[in-house]
Amino acid sequence: xxxxxxxxxxxxxxxxxxxxxxxxxxxxxxxxxxxxxxxxxxxxxxxxxxxxxxxxxxxxxxxxxxxxxxxxxxxxxxxxxxxxxxxxxxxxxxxxxxxxxxxxxxxxxxxxxx
Numbered sequence: 001x002x003x004x005x006x007x008x009x010x011x012x013x014x015x016x017x018x019x020x021x022x023x024x025x026x027x028x029x030x031x032x033x034x035x036x037x038x039x040x041x042x043x044x045x046x047x048x049x050x051x052x053x054x055x056x057x058x059x060x061x062x063x064x065x066x067x068x069x070x071x072x073x074x075x076x077x078x079x080x081x082x083x084x085x086x087x088x089x090x091x092x093x094x095x096x097x098x099x100x101x102x103x104x105x106x107x108x109x110x111x112x113x114x
Contacts, residue, residue, distance in 0.1 A: 037087040038094045040067035050098030070112065085111055 044063035047053055055063065067090075074082045085108055092106035100106075 038090045040064045040071060040090075043067060043090045043093050046093055047101070050101055052098045052102035054102075082110065 041064055044060055047055055074086050089106055089108050096105050
């Protein structure tokens, strides 16, 4: 039996054209990537590149170390809401503009700032 992305069998018995299959694959890839949690390296690189954001970090290495420590702390707890909040905060930093981050759009009072 032959299936196409639309769920119907083409009359010719051939598979569907390549373009619709590519869109399905790109959509699935986009959904997977959107759910990925940014690393501390990525998040710190973005934060430190934002001139509007005041950070007490002396550099990338210190920021990554503090971020990783906080992440390990939350991962060791059974409270999954803090783990999710931390992941959401890193996603926010990656998704938002520097000016918005400086205005506090990613701030979460339930998390300690790293």
